[in-house]
Amino acid sequence: EADLESKLPLKGKKILITAGPTYEAIDPVRFIGNHSSGKMGFDIAQSAANLGASVILISGPTHCKINHPLVQVVPVVSAQEMYDACHRYYQEVDVAIAAAAVADYKPKNVATQKIKKAADDFTIELEKTKDILASLGEVKKNQFLIGFALETENEIENAKAKIQKKNLDLIVLNSLQDEGAGFGKKTNKVTFIDSKFQIEPMDLKSKEAVAYDILNKVIAHFYG
Ligand code: CTP
Ligand code: CA
Numbered sequence: 234e235a236d237l238e239s240k241l242p243l244k245g246k247k248i249l250i251t252a253g254p255t256y257e258a259i260d261p262v263r264f265i266g267n268h269s270s271g272k273m274g275f276d277i278a279q280s281a282a283n284l285g286a287s288v289i290l291i292s293g294p295t296h297c298k299i300n301h302p303l304v305q306v307v308p309v310v311s312a313q314e315m316y317d318a319c320h321r322y323y324q325e326v327d328v329a330i331a332a333a334a335v336a337d338y339k340p341k342n343v344a345t346q347k348i349k350k351a352a353d354d355f356t357i358e359l360e361k362t363k364d365i366l367a368s369l370g371e372v373k374k375n376q377f378l379i380g381f382a383l384e385t386e387n388e389i390e391n392a393k394a395k396i397q398k399k400n401l402d403l404i405v406l407n408s409l410q411d412e413g414a415g416f417g418k419k420t421n422k423v424t425f426i427d428s429k430f431q432i433e434p435m436d437l438k439s440k441e442a443v444a445y446d447i448l449n450k451v452i453a454h455f456y457g
Contacts, residue, residue, distance in 0.1 A: 241285030242452045248286045249322050249329040250278050251365065253293035255312045257339035259357060260348045269334035271295030273381075273421065276444040277330055278304050284448055289326065291318045293333060312336050312362035319365050323372065328451055330379040331366040338362065370400030377454050379403045379447065392426050403427050403450055405443075425450065 252274020256264040275297040278290040282303040290299065291307045293315065299306065307322075309315045312335050323329060338359035366380045380401045382392040392406040406424040421443045425433040435446060 242456065243281060243448065244285030246286045246328060246451075246455070247289070247326040248281050248451075249289045249291065249319065249326040250274050250281070251291045251315060251319065251331045251333035251335075252278070253295040253297070254334050255293045255315055255336045255362075256310050257312065257336045257362070258343045259340050260344035260346065262347050265336060265339065265359075266294075267334050267336065269293070269295075271297040272419075273440050273443070274330075274332035275299055276440045277332060277447060280441065280444040280448050281451075284452075286328075289322045291315055291322075291333075293335075312339060312365065316363045316365045316368065319369060320372075323369055323376065324374070326376060327455075328377045328379070329369055330447065331369070332381055333365075334383075335365055336362055364399070366401075367399040373400055377402050377451060379405065379450075381405045381407060383407045383409070385409055389424070389426070389432065392424075393430055396426060396428060396430075401428065402454070405447060 253271035254267045254269040256266045258264050271292055274292065278288045278299055279301065281288050282301040286303065288304040289307060290304055291309060293309060307318050309318050315333060315335060339362050341358040341360045370378060378401050380395060380399055382395050382404050384391045384406065388406055392404050396404050404426050406426060408422045408424065419439060420437055421440050422437040423435050423443055
């Protein structure tokens with residue numbers, strides 16, 4: 234009995250996870266999106282459930298599948314829908330992990346009819362989406378809040394700035410430097426930075442292994 238319990242260190246904890254890309258509509262048949270596969274977020278959700286946590290997985294459009302009694306999938310399409318879903322559940326969770334690749338900009342106006350081909354040049358005016366993670370940071374109570382950062386230059390400095398700007402407890406910095414890491418890949422090279430700016434570089438490993446590393450940080454937060 235005690236042994237079984239110790240294998241479920243996140244039993245009784247509720248974790249919100251965002252995953253995948255968002256699609257921002259241009260017209261009824263077109264959108265602006267990105268190449269996020271959703272795999273990182275789904276791997277975190279699977280690992281968290283395996284460790285006993287109840288998971289609310291808020292996911293943009295993805296081919297990833299998950300089937301675990303402790304995981305509730307909330308499918309969304311746009312950044313605004315992801316924002317609304319996150320705030321619907323945030324106050325009831327102990328941990329939130331933002332692994333989604335949310336669009337930074339969306340079309341200012343969405344055409345109600347399919348846009349017809351006409352002039353040689355065509356411009357779409359964009360406006361910023363809401364920063365979901367920053368908005369969670371703003372209304373944070375006791376939640377342990379984890380974000381990701383994708384940087385190609387001044388990685389550590391930029392990631393530290395995101396910790397402060399978004400009121401995070403931990404950031405998972407994705408290094409694209411490494412051949413095997415990142416979008417569409419099965420592996421990730423990450424560096425953890427906490428709110429005290431303690432830096433911990435990790436080895437290149439599978440996304441499943443990265444997921445467990447992240448959840449070890451969560452376990453350490455509660456029981457470390
Ligand atoms: N994020 C979010 N909502 C947004 C944009 C980003 O919740 N509208 C979250 C991502 O899920 C990630 C973190 O914020 O956990 C950092 O995303 P990233 O794209 O690296 O940073 P941005 O703040 O968008 O800044 P920039 O793209 O300019 O580096
Ligand atoms: Ca961004």
